[in-house]
Amino acid sequence: MSKRLTCLVCPRGCQLEVSDDLVVTGNFCPRGIPYALQEIKEPKRTLTYLVKVEGQKEPLPVRTDVAVNKSLIFPIVEYLNKLVIKAPVTFNEILVENILNSGANIIASRPRR
Numbered sequence: 001m002s003k004r005l006t007c008l009v010c011p012r013g014c015q016l017e018v019s020d021d022l023v024v025t026g027n028f029c030p031r032g033i034p035y036a037l038q039e040i041k042e043p044k045r046t047l048t049y050l051v052k053v054e055g056q057k058e059p060l061p062v063r064t065d066v067a068v069n070k071s072l073i074f075p076i077v078e079y080l081n082k083l084v085i086k087a088p089v090t091f092n093e094i095l096v097e098n099i100l101n102s103g104a105n106i107i108a109s110r111p112r113r
């Protein structure tokens, strides 16, 4: 049975269809094909989130430096909810290496003094 999904690679949001024999249709450009096949096999997402900074009211925006398995998003969010980092932090500084053995680092999306 074929599967339908929306391509999230760019804002165009093509409606893709993947047949049983893994033929992708509905993609306006070639980037939709690996996206659709990855989504069928092992969906991944880049996570963006906010973490607390010791002694500061304003949380710090962070993200994973690579996409992680969708199944790990919730455990990573739980981990980040408990995390308190210390400033100063530079842009793209690694705050947590290989979080939960996902292969992704948590990095700062902004600098903070």
Ligand code: SF4
Residues within 6 Å of the ligand: 007, 008, 009, 010, 011, 012, 013, 014, 026, 027, 028, 029, 030, 031, 032, 033
């Ligand atoms: S298939 Fe190409 S054009 Fe369509 S949403 Fe994906 S990246 Fe964008």
